[in-house]
Amino acid sequence: MTTSEAQERARSARKDSTGPRRGELLDAAARCFAEAGYDQTSVETITTRARVSRATFYAYFSSKDEVLGAITERVCAQFLAAQLVVDVEVSTAAEVIGATTRAFAEAVFANGALVTLIEHRAGIDPVIGAQWSQVRTRLRTRFTAFLERPRVRGEIDPCAPPARIVEALSDALLIGASRLAGAGHDRREQFVTDHIAIAERLIGFTGRTRTSESRTSE
Incomplete structure (x- = not known):
């Protein structure tokens, strides 16, 4: 086995690890990044917060960059999950918009300064940029596809x-x-209430949708 192959296997093993210690390192790193920013956070800062050794850190991650990549993946997964909080096959357009808007906002609230940091790093780090661009494209594509469904088009x-x-x-x-x-x-x-109201106005719910909502709430 060549050196490069060994390094690649090591990276794959780290990425695939789902042990609790890896999660603790990610949680600690997320707090450090949110509080101090990316540039001011070092591997030592993360290990001190997580109360682990540098050796333990490198058993799971090759660098601070890799940690941020893993955190970005986790945030992206939360955003994608926010679109799955209701069954689009049986819910009205208004119900879907309201529930997914709230879930997405809550995911952003939960990650706080991390979202701003990821947005900034996406502009200067190609790897983070690709991750962030991909998830935002997927979110928009899903939402657009929902609005363009024949059944939904009849409601808006x-x-x-x-x-x-x-x-x-x-x-x-x-x-x-x-x-x-x-x-x-x-x-x-x-903010969530206002944003849902703005979405409703832009999307333009019809009278039939409103009647359906009224019957549901009775």
Whole structure:
């Protein structure tokens, strides 16, 4: 086995590890990155927070960059999961928009400054940039495909092409929720409520959808 093959196997083993210690390192690194930023966080900072040795760190990650990549994957997975909180086959468009908007905002709130950090690193780190771009594209594609379903098109009257609406809504939700990550519950709740209302206006729910919602709430 060559040196490069051995290194690749080691990297694969680290990435595939799902032990609790790896999770603890990711949690510690996430807190360090959120509090001090990427540049001010070192491997030693992470190991000190996690209360482990450098040897333990390198058993799971090859570098600080790899840790951030793993954290980005975890955040991306939470964002994708936010679109699966309701069954789109049986829910109205209004129910889907409301539930997924709230779930996505909560995922952003939960990650706080990490989202802003990932956004910044995506512009200078090709690997993080590719991860971030891919998940945002998948989110927009899923949302647009939902709005373009024949059944859903009968419930809405969008003010612009669905793809354009989705892009505007997703950007506003991500940026706005990131800024309110440290705010109190009432401010965050108001933001979510306002954003759902904006989405409803842009997507344009028809009278039939409203009637359906009213019957559901009775």
